[in-house]
Amino acid sequence: MALPGKYLAKNPDFFEIYDGKDITVWSINNHQLEDKVYTYDEAIDLAGTGWYVIGMSVLLCMALEGMALDMFGFSVVVSSACDLEITHIQKSILISMPFLGSIILAYPWGYFSDTQGRLKSLRFSLWGSFILASISAFSPNWIVLAVLKFCSSSFSSGIQSIGLTLLGESCSTKLKGKLVIGVTFSLFISFAVYNIWAYFILSLDFAFDLGFIIFKPWRLLALVLALPLGISLVLANYFCESPKFVLNSGHERRAVKLLTKISERNGIKVNTYPVKRVVLHETTSLRKKDYSLLQSLMDQTFPLFKPPLLYRIVQLFYITTVVYATNNGFYAWFPLVMETFNTGNDKNVAADNLCGLISNYKELNNNEMCITSVTEFSVWVSLIQGVLYGVLIFIVAWLNGRKKTVLIILLFISSTSGFFIPLVPGRILSICLFCGFMINSVCLAIIFSYYVDMFPTSYRGMAACLGVMVARISALAGTNLVGAYLVTHCANSLYSWSAFVLSGLVVSCFLPPDKPKK
Template sequence: MEMQIQETVVQEAIEKTGFGQFNLKIASLGALIYTNVVISIISIGYVLPAAVCDFEMTTIDKGRIAIAPVLGSCFGSLFWGFLADLKGRRISLMSALFLQSNSEILMSLVSNYWALLSFKFLSGFAIIGEIALLFSYVGEFQPAKYQKKILSWLSFVMVAGLIIVPLLAWAIIPLQFEYRRHYFFFRSWNLFVLVCAIPAEILGIWLIFCPETPKYLAESGQTGKLLKVLTDMYVENIRGTPEEFYRTLENSEYPALIELANSCANKSTSKEEKAPSKKKLCTMLKDFKKQRQNVFKAPYLKRLVVLCICLFCTASSFYSLLMWFPELFQRFAHFEALHPNQTASVCSISNKNSATNTTMIKNSFDCVQEINTSVYRSALWQGLTTLIPNILLPLLVDKLGFRFFAVTLLGTSVFVTSGLYFAKSYMENVILSCIFLAVMSTSLSVMYSFLVILFPTNIRVFASTISVFTSRIGTIFGNVTFTYLIDDYCTILIVTIIAQLLLAATLSLTLRA
C-alpha cells in the first residue's frame, strides 16, 4: 500500500510539471527506439532470400535464423527486468541499444552461418530489453491526461520502420558488388545489415544525455535526482523558474511534495545527489519477490494471465508472418515466372515449390540469388497501409479505449487470415497481407500499452517481464510452426494462426483500461 501511495505522490508531482517540450522530446526518443526495434526485426526477412546462396540455406536453415533472435529474447526478458530494477530504466535501455547495435555490426561482417546465427541471438537478447523498457520509460514521464495518447503515438511513428526497411532493402540489396578475401566476403546484403544497425548506436548515445524516470528515482530513494528531473521538466515545459516550481510543490496537498520542496530550500539534498541510494542485488531480488506476491493478488493476477495469453497469441501470429512475408512474396514471384497466367494460393505455391525450398544450393560462388522487385513494392505497400490504424489509435483511444481497439483489430485479423487461405492471385495476397500487417502491428502496440495502464509502478517490472517473456515464447512457437508447416502442412498452419487470433480477441474483451 505504501508503494502505491508513493506512486500517487510522484504522479502528482509530474502533473505539476505540465506537458510540453520535455514530454515530446522523450516521446520522440521512444518512437525512434520503437522504429529501430521494427527495423531490426523485419530486416532479417530480406536477408534470408538474399543470403540463401552464400550460406547454402534450406527452409529449416532460414527458420533457425528467424528463431535465433526470438530465442535470445526469451533469456533477455528475464535479464532486462532485473537490470531495470537494479540500475534503472535509462541505463538498461541504453545498454540494450548498444548491445543490439554492436551485435548487428559484427553480424554484417561475419562470413559463417553459425556466427551469423550467434550474433542474431545476441541482437534478439538486446531487442527484448528495448521492447520491455520502452513503454515504461516513456510512460513514466507523462501526465495521466496524456499517457494513453503518447503511448498510442509511439505505434504510429513506429510505422516508419515498416516503410524504411523495404526502401533500404530495395536501394542496397540489388547492388552488384562483392569483396572476397580467403574466408571473408562482403556483399550488398552485408551492407544492408550494417546500415540497419546504425540507428541503435545513435539512439544509445542520445540516451546518455537523458534523465532517469521520476518514478524509479522515487522508488530507489534518490530524492535529490528526483527533484532535479522534476525541476528540469517544469522549466522546459512551462518555461518557468525552479523557484516557481518549488512554490508549486509547497502549495501541494501532499506532505511528501512539501517536504521535497523544503529539502531543496534547506539545501539538504546535496549529500543525496553525491551518494544516491542504490538498490543492492539481494534487495532487488527481495523486491522482485514482493512484486511477484503482489501481482498474484486480485485484481492483478487475472489481468496478468489474460494479458499473457493475448500477447502469446498475438506475437505468435504476427511475427510468424511478419518475418516471412518477403520469403512468401519471393516464392510467388518465382512461381509466376515459371507458370505465367496461372493462379495459386499461398499453400499451393509452397507445396509446388517445396522441392526447391528444401534442396541445398551448391556451389554458392556461382549461385545468383536476386530478390524480385515486386517483393520490395509489396513490402512498401504493407508499410504504407499500417499508417491508417496507427493514425486512428492515438486520435480515438481516449474516447474508445485500448480494449475496443484490441478486440476490433484482432477480430479483423481473424477474417483477413482466413482470406489468405482462399486468395488465388498474387495481388489478392498482397492486399490481405497489407491489411494483416496494419491491424496486427497496431494490436501488438495496444497490448504493450496495457502493461503501463493495467499495472502500478511497484509491480510493473515483474508484470512486464512475465508478459514480454510470454510473448517471446509465442514468437518462437509461431516461427517454429511456420518453418516446419509452411511447405507441407500449410492448411494446418493457417488454422493454427486463426485459432490463436480468435482466442486473443475473445480474451481482450475482459481487459479494461
C-alpha cells in the same frame, strides 16, 4: 489518532507506513507548511508537454526501429549471405537466434529496470545491441554470426519494454496512452525501411577482401540495420531518469528536481513550476539492502503472480501470445507469399487464390536458399502496408480512450480475413485479405499500453519485460508452426490461426472497461 504500523520518518511532514512486504505512502499535512503536496500524476501533468516529450518520443521511435531491424531484418541478411554457404538447417538456426536471445534475457531486463532505473537500463541495452550487431557484420562463418546475433538480440530485447515504460512515466497522463501507442508506429516503418535498404544495398556489386572475410553487400546491409541503435544511443544522453522511478525509490527531492527539469525543457518558464512536494498514490515495494539477489528477484516477480495482479498478467500473456505468434509467424513467411504471387504471374499459373498459389509454388520446386535481391513488388507492398498500418496506429492513438473496443475490432477483422483467404477467389483479393489478416500487428501497441497502465510502478518494468519474453517465445513458436504447415496445409492452417485469433478476441472482452463506471 495514530495509524497502525511502523513509522519510518523521512522528515517531520512525510511518513511511510510499513505493514509487512509493502509500503503505503501517506502525506501528513503540517499547518505551518505552505507547500502543497501533489500526487505524481498531478505533478507530471503540470510539467507540460513540449520539446522534452517530443524528443523522447523521437528517441524511442528510433530505438524501437533499431530493435525491429536488428531482429526481423536479420532474415534478409541471412538469406543473402551466399558466401557463407548456409544450409536449410543452419538458416533455421540463424533466424531463430534473435528470438532465443530476447527470450533468455527478458527476465533480467525487467529486474534491472525496476531496481537500477529505466534510463540506465535503456542505455546499457542500446550499447550492447549496437556494438554486437555491428561486429556481426564481420562474422567469418555462420557459427560466429549466430553467436553474435544471439548476444545482440539479448541486449535489444529490453529496448521495447524499458523504453515504453520510461516514456509512460515521463509524460502527461492525458497523453501517455497515445504516445505509447504512437511510438510503436516505428515498428511498422521499420518493416518498409529494411525492404528499401535491402533493395538498394543488395543491388550493389562489390567484394572487398579484408583477409579474414570478403566484405560483400549483405555485410553492408547488416551495418546499416544496426545504425538506428547507434543514433538512439547518442540521443539517450540528452534525457533524464524517470521521476516516478526515483520517487518510488524514496528520493522525493531528486524526483522534484527531475520534474522541474522536464517542465523547463517542455517550455515552462524557470521558477514557475509549482511542485515542491510529491507523493505516489499507490502501493510500492520495500527494497532492503541486505536482501540476496535471489530473494530480490523473487520479491520483484512473485507479486505479479498473486491476486489481484495474477488475473491481469495471465490475461495479457494470453493476448500477447495470440497476437505475436500469429503476427510474427506469418510475417516471417511474408516473402514466400510475395514470391508465390510473382511466380504465379511469371509462370501464368491458373491459381485463383493464395492457397492455390502456394500449392503451385511448391510443385514448381522453388527451393533456392540464397537470394541476392529483394523484388520491387515486395518493396511496394511493404511500403503500402507500412503506410496503411501507420495510419491505423495514429487512429488507434487518437482513440486511446476506446482502446479495448479498438483491440476487439482489429482482432475481429484479422480473424475474419484469415478465415476467408482460402475461400475467396482472386489473387489481388487474396493478398488484400492476407494484409487484413496481418492487421493484428496494430494490436501490439495497444497490448503494451496495457502493460504500462495496469501494473504498479514497482512491478511495471518486470511485467513489461516478462511480456516481451512471452512475446518472443510466441513469435518463435509461431514462426516454426506456420513454416511447418502453411505450405503443406494452407487452408487448414489459416482456419486454425483464425480460430486462435478469435480466442484472443474473447479474452480481450474481459479487459478493464475503457471508461470506469461511475
